[in-house]
């Protein structure tokens with residue numbers, strides 16, 4: 001099956017204070033952890049969705065670039081843009097670029113849960129679901145479009161109205177840790193150096 005891999009890397013990083021996708025974790029910029037997880041599963045096409053001011057700071061990646069003309073419109077806008085830009089693709093693995101522990105086995109497990117009875121396959125840990133490490137099917141586009149037209153930008157509102165299969169993950173699984181503010185980063189880096 002043709003599944004695209006998409007990295008959302010056009011956020012404002014306002015809580016972090018500088019573009020967080022370029023912070024280095026275990027020798028690689030954060031966005032590369034997401035890219036490697038997708039690349040490890042031969043997803044095609046591989047896409048980085050960002051904006052013109054951030055794009056020059058990425059490495060020369062072998063991906064297709066989506067450069068959002070209106071920056072910082074949020075993940076739902078980015079998802080809507082991507083579903084529209086690749087009309088031949090049925091499923092999209094969409095992942096944020098601020099998840100230091102993103103990894104290929106997680107992506108593989110999620111791919112194993114693809115089921116055409118659903119519009120989205122979303123991981124869930126404890127009671128929290130993770131819309132930015134999830135699979136979206138082309139059938140999500142009409143609702144995403146409708147929400148954009150109503151200026152509703154919430155992934156939660158989208159998922160509440162789609163047919164979603166939630167995939168449970170163990171509460172100790174670190175995959176979903178993401179960096180919002182500096183203290184998240186300090187916690188992650190400190191934990192890593194204590195583990196060494």
Ligand SMILES: Nc1nc2c(ncn2[C@@H]2O[C@H](COP(=O)(O)OP(=O)(O)OP(=O)(O)O)[C@@H](O)[C@H]2O)c(=O)[nH]1
Nearest residue numbers: 008009010011012013014015049072073074096097
């Ligand atoms: N392509 C794209 N990605 C986005 C956009 N907004 C957020 N993202 C990405 O979505 C993921 C989660 O973003 P958030 O942390 O919620 O938002 P943020 O704008 O990056 O950060 P804050 O300004 O602190 O809220 C990150 O990987 C962002 O880069 C957007 O408008 N376009």
